[in-house]
Amino acid sequence: MSKLRELLSQSIVAKVDKKDYASMEENIEEVLKTFRQMIEDSGDDLLKSWRFQDEFLLRFIRGKKYKLKSAFEKLQNNVIAKRHSYPEIFEVLYPSALRSYLDKQMMRILKHRDNQGSHIVIFKPENYDPQETLVDDLLRVQILVTWEMMSFKETQLNGIVIIVDGSGFSTKQIKVVTPYNAQKYVTLAVKCSPTRFKGCYVVFLPQVLHFGVQMVRALLPEKVRNRMVSFGSNMDEFYKLIPQSILPIGLGGSLTDDEAIDYDLENALLGKDAYYKDLIQ
Numbered sequence: 001m002s003k004l005r006e007l008l009s010q011s012i013v014a015k016v017d018k019k020d021y022a023s024m025e026e027n028i029e030e031v032l033k034t035f036r037q038m039i040e041d042s043g044d045d046l047l048k049s050w051r052f053q054d055e056f057l058l059r060f061i062r063g064k065k066y067k068l069k070s071a072f073e074k075l076q077n078n079v080i081a082k083r084h085s086y087p088e089i090f091e092v093l094y095p096s097a098l099r100s101y102l103d104k105q106m107m108r109i110l111k112h113r114d115n116q117g118s119h120i121v122i123f124k125p126e127n128y129d130p131q132e133t134l135v136d137d138l139l140r141v142q143i144l145v146t147w148e149m150m151s152f153k154e155t156q157l158n159g160i161v162i163i164v165d166g167s168g169f170s171t172k173q174i175k176v177v178t179p180y181n182a183q184k185y186v187t188l189a190v191k192c193s194p195t196r197f198k199g200c201y202v203v204f205l206p207q208v209l210h211f212g213v214q215m216v217r218a219l220l221p222e223k224v225r226n227r228m229v230s231f232g233s234n235m236d237e238f239y240k241l242i243p244q245s246i247l248p249i250g251l252g253g254s255l256t257d258d259e260a261i262d263y264d265l266e267n268a269l270l271g272k273d274a275y276y277k278d279l280i281q
Contacts, residue, residue, distance in 0.1 A: 028061075177212035
C-alpha cells in the first residue's frame, strides 16, 4: 500500500510513468477516492457543488493517464464551460434534442479500432448543410458522439482518431469556419474534454478546405496539432495508419457500410436521454 500511496501522491503533481499505469488501474477505486478528495479540498465552490458520477470522473482520470493534476484542470475547464463560457451548448446536449441532426450521419463511428486500440469516427462535412443545421448544433453532435465513444474504458485509455472526409466539401460549408467558431470548437472539444485525440486525419482534401484546416490546427495544443495530418491524394500513407480492412468503401476500404459502421453504438446513443440530461444538471 505504501507504493500505492507514493504513486497517488506523485499523480497529484507530476506525470505517472507508463510502467505504473497497470498499478493505478488495479487500484482505480483508491485513485478515484483521491481525485474526489482533491475536488473537496480545492476550495472551488462550483466544482464542490456539482454531483459527479464515478464513471464521469474516470473519463478524466484515464484520459489524462492518471495524472490527477491534469485531470483536475480539465474537469475545471469542463464545468466552467457548462456554467459560464458556453452554457447554451450544453443546455440541449442530449440525443432527443439532436435527433434530426444525428440522423444526417455527419459523424459515423467505426466498429473496428486501429492498431493502437484507438476508437475511430468519421466526420463527413458534406452531410452538413449550414442552411438546415446551425453550427452550434454541429458542435453539439460532435461532442455528444465523442462522449458516447468515451463510455468505453478502452477508448478512455487509447483515445479517439477522427477521420475528416473532405470529399463533397464546398464553399457553403467553408463559410462557417470562422475564427470564432474554430476557437469555440477547440475549447469545447479539446481543452474542456477528457478525450485523448490520438490522430486527426484529413483525406480527400479539396483546395477550399485548406484554410479552415490550418485555422483550426493553429489553435490546437501542440501535442494535438502534431497529430493532425492532411493526406490530400496520397492515401497510401493514410492506409498505413488506418488499414483498408477496417474502412468503408467510401474511404477506399474493403467493407460495406453495414460491415464498417457501428450502428449498434449509434442506436444505443439515441436511448440515453436520461443519462445525458443528468450530466448537464
